[in-house]
Amino acid sequence: MANASLRLQPQDFSHIDRSMALSFGLLITSLMLVALVAASGYLRTAMDREQSRLATLTTEVLADALSRVSFAGKYQARLLIEKLQKDEDDIAYIRLIDTHGVIIASSTSSENGLPASNQELEHIKPLLSESTTIRVRKLSIANLGIVREIGVMYYGGFNNQTQGVLLVGISESSIEKSLYHGLLYTAFLLFFLAFIGIIVTLRMSRHFAAPTRELAKEIAYERTRLESIVDAIHCGTWEWDTSSDQFILDERWAEIIGYRLDEMAPITSKTPLKLAHPDDAPMITARLRAHLCGETERFHTESRARHKDGHWVWVEDSGRVTERDALGAPLKFMGARQDISARKQAQEDLRRESERFIALAKVSDTGVWEWDAKAQYLWCSHEYFSMLGLSPANFDLTGKPNLENTWATLLHPGDKDQATEAFARYLAGEKTSLYENTFRMRNAQGGWVWILSKGRTLRDANGRFTDKTLGTHINITSLIEAQQSLEENQERLKRISDNLPDCALYQIDCGKHGETRHFRYLSEGIERIHQVSVKDVLADSSILYKQALPEYQQIVADKEALCIQQMKEFRIEISSIMPDGSQRWFMVISSPKRLSDGHIIFDGIEIDITERKRQEQQIRELNATLELRVEKRTTELQNALTTLQRTQNELIQNEKLASLGALVAGIAHELNTPIGNAVMLASALNQNQNNFRQKIESGLTRTALSEFVSEVAESSAIIERNLERAAELIRSFKQLAVDQTSYQRREFSLKGLTHEIALALHPSLRKTTIQLIDQVPEDLHLDSFPGPLGQVLINLINNALVHAFEGKAPNGRSDEGGASNRISLNAELIRSGWMRLNVSDNGIGISPENMRKIFDPFFTTKLGHGGSGLGLHITYNLVTGILGGKVEVQSDVGKGSCFILDLPLVAPALEQKPE
Incomplete structure (x- = not known):
């Protein structure tokens, strides 16, 4: 890297370039004039002969190169150039330079991708402007000698557009051989001139070439670094010449939205806006206008661009005005575009995951907290407070520090010290493990809620721990109460099992394959029925097994082995000898299960059935005389059953007679009314007859006769109706009585x-x-x-x-x-x-x-x-x-x-x- 004193500005570089070009031009011109004057006659004939060969070779190279470079790409073009140089000894070099002045392919691989020199650019400028189709010049290159360089335009692509310039350098070594003898003539002169040129060149290099080389090296390094950065971030570039409204894009810019650069022609400054999403276009326009007016230091947008297949691609554009005129109007505007669809999708996925996490926290009533150790700030979610029946509005969440306000003050006095110390130890430790603690916090009603707190310190992109610790609060009051209830129930069951009469509960571990016997649990009943201590049996299970009579020990072993094989419950009755020499009988009921660690355990109960066995023996003895007693008792029961059936039949008959008696009583009562009425009317009629007889004796009148006849008729009708009613009742009673006392169908x-x-x-x-x-x-x-x-x-x-x-x-x-x-x-x-x-x-x-x-x-x-x-x-x-x-x-x-x-x-x- 050049020193600061030698670091030149662009205008200085242009001045040096002109000076060096003028100096070297004068020197080369002088040398050429001397050489041409000395060897003009000889060179005329040699040049004519070599020109013919050069034209033929150039034509073949151009035909081959132009047919492949346009479609095969940079890599194939470079391979082709290397092959041509190897095949043709007279070719000194071949270069393909695009319209931007960049060497696309060169026979010298180190030049690939580098910008062409200013001399070359000046040389090929007429070709690029299409004012001529071929340029020929002669160069003297170190290690190559005199080289005749031919430059030709080449076309390519689907629309056969201008792609750049093909430069072919042909060594004139053959000409030198032809001119060898002629050159001897001028050798001394050329040597003298060369000596002078070297001295002059060395002196000029001291003043001009060293800074130029340093500046060129620095420019090359910066260009390489810039290209590496652009390639690494995989972004597209754009350049806008506002004075001519020329808008230049690279292939990556078009590739981001699915196009090739040639498919987007014509490209103008309005092309990006045409491809922008309608909702984003106003924002892009506003920010562009603000930057062009100098209101912002940098132009930056994140927007959506329409892809070739119709979907929208998120892109990030960043650029700045690189050149302004004297009035501040922008002249050059350059920038880069990057595809950020993946980042946007990741942000969207993160947002959805965040929403899902928040929703899950709400549904599960889980409080979320985040402690920022640097800012000394504790952020808490709404559920953090709602599970306590509190509201976030009751707390100053903006105060610093607020760990005391939103957490420590709510802790149970008995848990406060251990909870705060545990959290402080975690923050001061390595933080590789999960923070976990349980404590009680006060709710809105003044009661206490058991909280399970879990958290972990977050890491940054490099895996280093940050100042933020994220965690959750879960209400485990019901779990704690359930655990306490379980412990109470276990204690209660233990007391019950220890006090069960004549039995003992146990759990024995048989290993993974039934190879061992080790008691995990024994109730205290074992001491009462086996006369051994629980402690001794827990230490050595064989104490119980050895109490069994020898013939039962094998039976127990076989039963347990079969039970383990089939994983089914078994029960067995065995006889054992106690330490005091007495013999007792036991019933063992046990069922197996396999734990998660693979061990097989038996849960069982052992019942002392000695008394039952004694009673069974008595029953067997009683059964010997049972047949006689059963026969006697059967006879007694048969007699009692006969008596009972007879009594029941009598009661049923009495019930029937009672029912019939009720009918008779009802009918008698019902007959009493019509018969009584008939008797009363008959008595009245008899009295009327006596009165009528007396009237006859004393003198009968027509009126008395009419009254008597009327009374007799009325009384007779009433008597007749009552007697008919009585007859009807008697008939009904007769039929009902017959039906009640018979089963006539x-x-x-x-x-x-x-x-x-x-x-x-x-x-x-x-x-x-x-x-x-x-x-x-x-x-x-x-x-x-x-x-x-x-x-x-x-x-x-x-x-x-x-x-x-x-x-x-x-x-x-x-x-x-x-x-x-x-x-x-x-x-x-x-x-x-x-x-x-x-x-x-x-x-x-x-x-x-x-x-x-x-x-x-x-x-x-x-x-x-x-x-x-x-x-x-x-x-x-x-x-x-x-x-x-x-x-x-x-x-x-x-x-x-x-x-x-x-x-x-x-x-x-x-x-x-x-x-």
């Missing part, structure tokens, strides 16, 4: 049967506030047994009269004017050949505990008050037996009951007459 109307029953029960109902409502349809006929069915209905109605309304007073009148307490009869066809008969009431209902026993024999709630408990039992037997149906009851306490009879319209045939 016949066809009958269900309505007629219910009418007769209602008539028979009317006297009993009239004494109460209960109304019997008969809603049975007229057209329902059965081929069945009216006697049993009538008995069933009478039993159900009487049951309702006795039990349904006990303690219930009528609360008004029904629509028909009757009492509100009702017993209803209704029937309907439910399916082909079947009918349903309901006997319901609106009484007090039946309690659930009585519902299960209501049809049991001898069950009654009136025991000792005249109830036999057989009425509903008889009803059940009649319905399910001779009538061939089924019966069930539904009841709601306080709302009444309903007996549902499902009966066939044609009763099944009787195999034998019922008793």
